Amino acid sequence: MDSFRPGQPPPAPDISMFSTPSGLIQLLQMQGLANLRSPGAYLAATGAAPARTRLWIDKERYLVLRRSSTQTATKIGASLAPPQSTTQPLAPVEVSLRMEDVFSRAQIADAVQGSVFTFEPPAGSREVPNIRTPAPQTPAGTGR
Amino acid sequence: MSRYLKAAALFLVMGITIAGHGQTPANDSELQRILSKVRENYSLASAWHFEHKITVEETEGTGSAVKLAEVSLITANLVAPAKPAGVTAAALCAERCRLESNTTERGTTTLVRDGTTTWFYTSTRGEYMKGSTLRDIASSVSGPMLLAVHLMPLENLGAEAWTDVRLLDDGFCKSTERNETVSSSKLL
Numbered sequence: 001m002d003s004f005r006p007g008q009p010p011p012a013p014d015i016s017m018f019s020t021p022s023g024l025i026q027l028l029q030m031q032g033l034a035n036l037r038s039p040g041a042y043l044a045a046t047g048a049a050p051a052r053t054r055l056w057i058d059k060e061r062y063l064v065l066r067r068s069s070t071q072t073a074t075k076i077g078a079s080l081a082p083p084q085s086t087t088q089p090l091a092p093v094e095v096s097l098r099m100e101d102v103f104s105r106a107q108i109a110d111a112v113q114g115s116v117f118t119f120e121p122p123a124g125s126r127e128v129p130n131i132r133t134p135a136p137q138t139p140a141g142t143g144r
Numbered sequence: 145m146s147r148y149l150k151a152a153a154l155f156l157v158m159g160i161t162i163a164g165h166g167q168t169p170a171n172d173s174e175l176q177r178i179l180s181k182v183r184e185n186y187s188l189a190s191a192w193h194f195e196h197k198i199t200v201e202e203t204e205g206t207g208s209a210v211k212l213a214e215v216s217l218i219t220a221n222l223v224a225p226a227k228p229a230g231v232t233a234a235a236l237c238a239e240r241c242r243l244e245s246n247t248t249e250r251g252t253t254t255l256v257r258d259g260t261t262t263w264f265y266t267s268t269r270g271e272y273m274k275g276s277t278l279r280d281i282a283s284s285v286s287g288p289m290l291l292a293v294h295l296m297p298l299e300n301l302g303a304e305a306w307t308d309v310r311l312l313d314d315g316f317c318k319s320t321e322r323n324e325t326v327s328s329s330k331l332l
Contacts, residue, residue: 019296019299021200024198024200024296025200025212025213027289027292027293027296028198028200028212028213028215028293030289031245031289031290031293032250033213033215033245033247033250033293034200034212034213035211035212035213035214035247035249050307054312057178057182059178061185062178062181062182062184062185063182063185064182064298064301067297075202075204093204095202095203095204096202096203096204097200097201097202097212098200098201098202098203098209099198099199099200099201100198100199101196101197101198101199101297102196102197103194103195103196104195104196104197105193105194105195105196106193106194107192107193107194108185108186108189108191108192108193109189109190109191109192110191111193112191112192112193112220112222113193114222114240116193116218116220116242117220117222117240117241117242117256117257117258117259118256118258119242119254119256119258119263119265121263121265121272122265122267122270124270125265125270125271125272126270126271126272127271127272127273127274128271128272128273129273130273130274130275130280130281131273131280131281131282131283132275132279132280
């Protein structure tokens with residue numbers, strides 16, 4: 001169900017909870033961008049140190065070129081350990097998460113090329129109705 | 145073609161806590177100057193174009209690392225004239241944008257808004273939707289989540305999210321145009 005009100009902009013997401021590796025993997029899972037075949041829920045481990053992040057910053061342009069984060073987290077769900085492991089499925093397991101984010105392009109302001117904002121459907125692709133296309137009306141008396 | 149982004153780099157290390165529970169960053173004038181410049185860059189940007197690859201790995205006990213995700217992202221945006229600038233959710237895709245993600249298993253999804261039309265293309269299905277706004281091609285759940293994937297790596301530069309910030313070292317790193325690992329001659 002779409003909770004938008006007509007004329008209202010979509011709600012701005014609060015993404016602060018995704019700033020840690022455990023939050024990020026949850027976000028990627030929800031978007032179908034994770035590799036997990038046995039997805040688990042990752043939470044910041046109770047009492048553990050906060051995630052540590054290292055940034056590489058271009059000191060001429062002051063842009064982040066690389067970000068590396070590590071975090072001790074608790075995973076709730078299927079273990080990724082080998083089958084011979086004695087780890088019980090679904091038992092909370094403490095894991096170490098590491099996230100690397102490497103930028104191959106970082107441009108702001110005038111350096112941005114307008115051509116990046118164009119799109120041509122690839123050959124062979126087909127258009128499907130968008131989510132706001134009205135459903136076909138059933139003529140009165142023909143429905144059940 | 146590879147175009148080098150040669151850059152002398154500064155290495156910062158910090159602890160990130162959930163926003164609202166942070167402490168005052170280290171009182172180092174050079175560090176504060178650098179952070180201020182970085183924050184200013186991202187908070188005042190009227191246009192941006194980032195391409196990057198995110199990898200997340202999990203290690204359980206003494207086992208070997210297991211890759212949980214590897215996704216390449218293209219995030220480009222042009223803020224509408226007279227609208228507030230900055231890398232924010234409100235500015236993203238309000239005027240022109242390109243949000244692209246690619247994984248080995250899920251192929252490429254591309255969302256482009258050219259100012260009048262918004263497109264959403266999925267390579268695995270070879271299908272696309274188009275409409276006037278983001279709301280025409282994404283629901284109230286999937287739309288904000290998609291924006292979050294593209295915004296998260298570019299946000300959280302605010303001081304309130306950081307504790308124990310330290311300037312580690314000057315160094316040198318370079319990267320090629322796409323999907324190449326940034327290397328540094330002086331990693332700590």
